[in-house]
Amino acid sequence: xxxxxxxxxxxxxxxxxxxxxxxxxxxxxxxxxxxxxxxxxxxxxxxxxxxxxxxxxxxxxxxxxxxxxxxxxxxxxxxxxxxxxxxxxxxxxxxxxxxxxxxxxxxxxxxxxxxxxxxxxxxxxxxxxxxxxxxxxxxxxxxxxxxxxxxxxxxxxxxxxxxxxxxxxxxxxxxxxxxxxxxxxxxxxxxxxxxxxxxxxxxxxxxxxxxxxxxxxxxxxxxxxxxxxxxxxxxxxxxxxxxxxxxxxxx
Amino acid sequence: xxxxxxxxxxxxxxxxxxxxxxxxxxxxxxxxxxxxxxxxxxxxxxxxxxxxxxxxxxxxxxxxxxxxxxxxxxxxxxxxxxxxxxxxxxxxxxxxxxxxxxxxxxxxxxxxxxxxxxxxxxxxxxxxxxxxxxxxxxxxxxxxxxxxxxxxxxxxxxxxxxxxxxxxxxxxxxxxxxxxxxxxxxxxxxxxxxxxxxxxxxxxxxxxxxxxxxxxxxxxxxxxxxxxxxxxxxxxxxxxxxxxxxxxxxxx
Numbered sequence: 001x002x003x004x005x006x007x008x009x010x011x012x013x014x015x016x017x018x019x020x021x022x023x024x025x026x027x028x029x030x031x032x033x034x035x036x037x038x039x040x041x042x043x044x045x046x047x048x049x050x051x052x053x054x055x056x057x058x059x060x061x062x063x064x065x066x067x068x069x070x071x072x073x074x075x076x077x078x079x080x081x082x083x084x085x086x087x088x089x090x091x092x093x094x095x096x097x098x099x100x101x102x103x104x105x106x107x108x109x110x111x112x113x114x115x116x117x118x119x120x121x122x123x124x125x126x127x128x129x130x131x132x133x134x135x136x137x138x139x140x141x142x143x144x145x146x147x148x149x150x151x152x153x154x155x156x157x158x159x160x161x162x163x164x165x166x167x168x169x170x171x172x173x174x175x176x177x178x179x180x181x182x183x184x185x186x187x188x189x190x191x192x193x194x195x196x197x198x199x200x201x202x203x204x205x206x207x208x209x210x211x212x213x214x215x216x217x218x219x220x221x222x223x224x225x226x227x228x229x230x231x232x233x234x235x236x237x238x239x240x241x242x243x244x245x246x247x248x249x250x251x
Numbered sequence: 252x253x254x255x256x257x258x259x260x261x262x263x264x265x266x267x268x269x270x271x272x273x274x275x276x277x278x279x280x281x282x283x284x285x286x287x288x289x290x291x292x293x294x295x296x297x298x299x300x301x302x303x304x305x306x307x308x309x310x311x312x313x314x315x316x317x318x319x320x321x322x323x324x325x326x327x328x329x330x331x332x333x334x335x336x337x338x339x340x341x342x343x344x345x346x347x348x349x350x351x352x353x354x355x356x357x358x359x360x361x362x363x364x365x366x367x368x369x370x371x372x373x374x375x376x377x378x379x380x381x382x383x384x385x386x387x388x389x390x391x392x393x394x395x396x397x398x399x400x401x402x403x404x405x406x407x408x409x410x411x412x413x414x415x416x417x418x419x420x421x422x423x424x425x426x427x428x429x430x431x432x433x434x435x436x437x438x439x440x441x442x443x444x445x446x447x448x449x450x451x452x453x454x455x456x457x458x459x460x461x462x463x464x465x466x467x468x469x470x471x472x473x474x475x476x477x478x479x480x481x482x483x484x485x486x487x488x489x490x491x492x493x494x495x496x497x498x499x500x501x502x503x
Binding site: 146168243 | 306307308327328330332334336338340342343344345353354356357385386387
């Protein structure tokens, strides 16, 4: 309760302040709508928000899972080979520096306009890097005592990876996943700004803004925010389930 | 049958480079079955290097190491020894029991057999009640006991220990020393024990091997006979005489 209460109070106060500034300051809704107006739109549009969030959520989830799986396999392969490691990290850093969202229009043109693949592809690429780089760091940081022990047990490379490297790198993997989970939602939503199939939150936000229905646009933004939060919290939950030994440390 | 034979072994690190170091020179050492031998000396004398050579974690530059009448590499692959380091080195994602089970797991021992064996070993080190805990929940001394249980899990004829009690407080240390002696007596394990504590070496060992640095050599081997390895033994005149003898050997 003590951990939950302070941020809730701050959040409520911020909303009240926002409402007061907008109504007392007579700020035009196209600059900033009042939270009460956004809330009314959110209620009125709840089926639309829900359906769009479902579409974007599916895209984000598919991209997240695919990107993560590929990143895990790539990190495992790279951690096993010195040459691959030396080549791949600068390479990954360069690609990571590219604004991957900018690929969305190109990808959209590569597939049919009814295809969900481009958005999922963008999401998977965005997810790949934080997971790959964090996991790779974790896989490389092996406790030297563990290394010597496994050597005395005459354990082979694959056994070593499975029993020591991978579980030891789990905290790093989840650091990457936490970043990736929020990024996945952002990528899935924003990719729609550049065309392709228009059934997600991104498309709703652009069309509402185009019709100058700003509170409605904000309602969909709030939906995107909730979706991102859901992804993040589920990742946190998975982290706790996957690493019970950390849990027991805190208690 | 001898547990360990080190025959004319030298170890040179970074050979042929400007930072070449002769860690060990012309080491001869043989350890009988069931014998408890301590290696003692100043830091840099190569005592840990010698232990690692016996463990086949590194290979000698010249000479041969034989463990249980086999080359050290073969002995390692057949898990002829258990090893424990100064750091417990437990796998924090495995419960205490699963940690002890690991060497058995890698040997392909069946699940039920593993569990029984691990519980037996934890009983031996007095941690049966903590089998389901994670290492992070245990104190340093308890972790070290788990590491010893793990080293003993495959019931190796030889136990290699590199300052296993070095990071522990004096009281825990003395208690674990007694436990270790009890375990070695019941299992008949031969032990090579690296330490820099004179009293620890004398209390535990049948023989204390004294080493000197640069290059690492064996300068003396002192047979220890004290009336009993317990509280009374720690106060026996023979115990103090041997401590003095080892100290003198270290000085010379």
